[in-house]
Amino acid sequence: MKRLKNGIIQAAIAAGIMATAASFTPAAAEQITLSQLSNDLATVTEQARSVVVNISTSRTIKTPRLPFSSDPFFRRFFGDPGAQARPKATSLGSGVIVSQDGYIVTCNHVIESADDILVKTSDNREYKARVVGTDAKTDIAVLKIEEKNLPAAAFGDSEKLRAGEIVLAMGNPYGLNHTVTMGIISGLKRSGMGMTEYEDFIQIDAPINPGNSGGALLNSSGELIGINDFIFSTSGGSQGIGFAIPAKMVRTIMDSMLTKGKVVRGYMGVSIQPLTADLVRQFNLTDKNGALLVDITEGGPAEKAGLQVGDVITEYDNRKIESMQELKNWVASTPPGKKVPVKISRDGKTLSKTVIMGELAGQPLTAEPAAAASPAAPAAKSVENNLKGVAVRDVTDDILQKLGVKRKLRGVVITSITEDSPALGTLERGDIIIELNRKPVQSTSDFTQISSTIGKNQDILLLIVRGGASQYLTVSTR
Incomplete structure (x- = not known):
C-alpha cells in the first residue's frame, strides 16, 4: 500500500483555511473542510482494505480418554471412542500483509495453539497459512501464505506519535470483514497492564471489538503505526479504551524472526x-x-x-x-x-x-513463592524502631530450597512478625533480608548489630529476596 503523499487531516484543514481566505463564508468553508476530510478518510480506508486480512483458526479439543476404552468387551458394546470425531474450537481475528511475497503480522493470541490457520484477503481469496514465528512476550506472530505481488502495508514511525493524533483501526470484529473505526491516540508508552512481558502500548479510543486483534492501526497518511491487540472492558465490547502494539516493536520482532530464525534480545x-x-x-x-x-x-x-x-x-x-x-x-x-x-x-x-x-538466552528463571518457611527461631534482640517484633534466623541451603530460591546467597530469613510490629504489612514471613540501610546482612549477628543502631522514627531501607526475586522495600513510620 503506497503512502499518501500528503497527510489527509492536514490537507483537509489547509483546504478550510484557504477557502476562508478566498472570501467563503465560515459555513461554506466548514462544509468544504468536512467534505475533504470525508473524502480523504475514504481514500485511506480503500487503500488499507487490501492489506488487512481475516484470520480464522481451528484447533482440536483434547478430550479425556474413557476408562476401559481399550478393553475388547467395552468396544463390543460402545464401539471405538477413538474413531469418533473429536470436537474442534474455532476463532476469528485479523492480520496485516507486510510484504508482497505473503508475510503477515498478527497477534500471537489470535493463532496460539491453532492446528489450522486460514487467511482470507479483501478480494475473498483464501490461503492456508503457516506460522513463521511467535513471541508470547510481545504477543506478536508472523505468518506466511504462498502468493506473490500482494499489496503490503507501509510502516509509519511509531516513535514520533503524539497524543491527540487521529487514527483509524481496521479489522474483522465479529467476522464483519474490513470494519474501520476512527478515534485519537489517547496515550503512549502504556505499560503495567500485565498482558505481556514487554509492554509499550499505544492507547486509542477508536472502537475495537473481539476479532479486531491483529488488525491495523493507521495514521492520517495511511501508514501502519500499530497492531491492535486488546481492550479494557467490563462488558466484553468496546468502551473506548483500546491498546495497540507500536509498529517499531512489531518490525523489530518480525525482522529478527525472518533474518535470524528466532527473536534475539x-x-x-x-x-x-x-x-x-x-x-x-x-x-x-x-x-x-x-x-x-x-x-x-x-x-x-x-x-x-x-x-x-x-x-x-x-x-x-x-x-x-x-x-x-x-x-x-x-x-x-x-x-x-x-x-x-x-x-x-x-x-x-x-x-x-x-x-x-x-x-538473552531462553526464559529467565523465576522461582514461585513458597508457603513453607524455616523453623521458628527465638526473637531477635528487642529494638525500639520499625523492625520491632521481627524475628530472623540465618539462611541455610535447606531454607533456600524450601523457599524456592535457586541461587546461593547469604542473609537472614524472617521467621515471624508480631501483630504490633511497624513492619507488618510490608515485610512477610519467609522474606530473606540481605541488606539493611545499604549495609550487607549475612548473619543474625549482622542483623542485630545494624538494627540496634537505627533510631525509633527512622525510615528503614531493606534489600530482600521474596519469591526468588530481589527488591528494595522501605519500612516507614509515615
Whole structure:
C-alpha cells in the first residue's frame, strides 16, 4: 500500500483555511473542510482494505480418554471412542500483509495453539497459512501464505506519535470483514497492564471489538503505526479504551524472526524495580525517573561494566529513562555485542559506564513463592524502631530450597512478625533480608548489630529476596 503523499487531516484543514481566505463564508468553508476530510478518510480506508486480512483458526479439543476404552468387551458394546470425531474450537481475528511475497503480522493470541490457520484477503481469496514465528512476550506472530505481488502495508514511525493524533483501526470484529473505526491516540508508552512481558502500548479510543486483534492501526497518511491487540472492558465490547502494539516493536520482532530464525534480545544481567517516593528519599534522588538495580548476575555484562546493586540507571544509550518498563524494552531491543553508554546515580554522584550487551538466552528463571518457611527461631534482640517484633534466623541451603530460591546467597530469613510490629504489612514471613540501610546482612549477628543502631522514627531501607526475586522495600513510620 503506497503512502499518501500528503497527510489527509492536514490537507483537509489547509483546504478550510484557504477557502476562508478566498472570501467563503465560515459555513461554506466548514462544509468544504468536512467534505475533504470525508473524502480523504475514504481514500485511506480503500487503500488499507487490501492489506488487512481475516484470520480464522481451528484447533482440536483434547478430550479425556474413557476408562476401559481399550478393553475388547467395552468396544463390543460402545464401539471405538477413538474413531469418533473429536470436537474442534474455532476463532476469528485479523492480520496485516507486510510484504508482497505473503508475510503477515498478527497477534500471537489470535493463532496460539491453532492446528489450522486460514487467511482470507479483501478480494475473498483464501490461503492456508503457516506460522513463521511467535513471541508470547510481545504477543506478536508472523505468518506466511504462498502468493506473490500482494499489496503490503507501509510502516509509519511509531516513535514520533503524539497524543491527540487521529487514527483509524481496521479489522474483522465479529467476522464483519474490513470494519474501520476512527478515534485519537489517547496515550503512549502504556505499560503495567500485565498482558505481556514487554509492554509499550499505544492507547486509542477508536472502537475495537473481539476479532479486531491483529488488525491495523493507521495514521492520517495511511501508514501502519500499530497492531491492535486488546481492550479494557467490563462488558466484553468496546468502551473506548483500546491498546495497540507500536509498529517499531512489531518490525523489530518480525525482522529478527525472518533474518535470524528466532527473536534475539539484548541482555544486561540485572534485575530492576521501579522507584517509589520512599525509595527516592532513601537514595537521595530528585525524582522517580530511572530504574533501581536490585540484583546483578555474576559475570554478566552489567557486573563487568562495574554496575552495583543499589545503582539507579538514569540514562541508557544517551536516552533518559522515565520508567523501569522503558529500560526493559530498550535493553531487549539492543543488539548483542553493542557497546551501550549508561549513566547511573550512586551515593548521590552521577557516574558513566559502558556496557557490552549480551544475548538473552531462553526464559529467565523465576522461582514461585513458597508457603513453607524455616523453623521458628527465638526473637531477635528487642529494638525500639520499625523492625520491632521481627524475628530472623540465618539462611541455610535447606531454607533456600524450601523457599524456592535457586541461587546461593547469604542473609537472614524472617521467621515471624508480631501483630504490633511497624513492619507488618510490608515485610512477610519467609522474606530473606540481605541488606539493611545499604549495609550487607549475612548473619543474625549482622542483623542485630545494624538494627540496634537505627533510631525509633527512622525510615528503614531493606534489600530482600521474596519469591526468588530481589527488591528494595522501605519500612516507614509515615
